[in-house]
Amino acid sequence: MTSPQFDPVKGKQAFDVLFPHYKTMPVESLAVVNADAGLAAVAALGLAARASEPKLLARYKSLPPSEFDAALVELLPTAAWACWYAATEDQKARALSTEGKLPAELVQKALGIEARMQALCEYHLNDHPEVGPYLAMLRAGTGHRDLAADLLGYATVYRDHYDTLKDDKKHFRATDADDAVKAAEEILASLGARLSPEARVAGEHLARAFTVLLDTYEEVAATGRWLLRHEPTPEKTFPSLYSVIRSRAGGRSKKKPEPAPAGPAEG
Secondary structure: OOOOOOOHHHHHHHHHHHHHHHHHOOHHHOOOOOOOHHHHHHHHHHHHHHHOOHHHHHHHHHOOOOOOOOHHHHHHHHHHHHHHHHHHHHHHHHHOOOOOOOOHHHHHHHHHHHHHHHHHHHHHHOOOOOHHHHHHHHOOOOOHHHHHHHHHHHHHHHHHOHHHHOOOOOOOOOOHHHHHHHHHHHHHHHHHHHOOHHHHHHHHHHHHHHHHHHHHHHHHHHHHHHHOOOOOOHHHHOOOHHHHHHHHOOOOOOOOOOOOOOOOOOO
């Protein structure tokens, strides 16, 4: 399937429709943008087209409202277009800002925590049907923003799968999840101080749009997998969003740590 071309007018219209909802979202509910939000939007549009096919849409609508809100199928393309728009606006705003160097000690500490957590999670959870694709996304990327997002992602995996990981004698450290969050917050605070007000606003808008897209996608996809549970491979029709992003990006290789800077930026 050919990816749709970005339509800035359609994207802005979708963003404006959802903006009142974005403003009501509590900060603690926001997802970390740890994947290519533009690719996520494209993937979601593909799923929306499949879910909106008349026969399948009728099955969604046949479900009790207490079990599934069929309006989510109609919301999904709007959420995707809005996220695509927010991603392009964020990219433009950040292009006008520069990420200054971070203290070498902070970067080295963060990279050490990330490497240890990555090794542990991939050893125990790489084949997990839901966590595996997510780990593949965390494995990729460059730059300090990606490093912070990855640390937060690994911390979440640690906490969600603590019982699976805690007995590993080589890489597990009980303090790593908390240390990862602390290091990520230090990195993001330092980077945020260097961003223009416009870039900070665009980044917040993207986090809200990305969160709505993730939540809507997963509701529609999980329900679709259940509706098609008697078919051979329903997970291929409604895959994990992270696995689709990974395939659209052409796969990702092991992350190569960037060289640590010489020291703090002046000023």
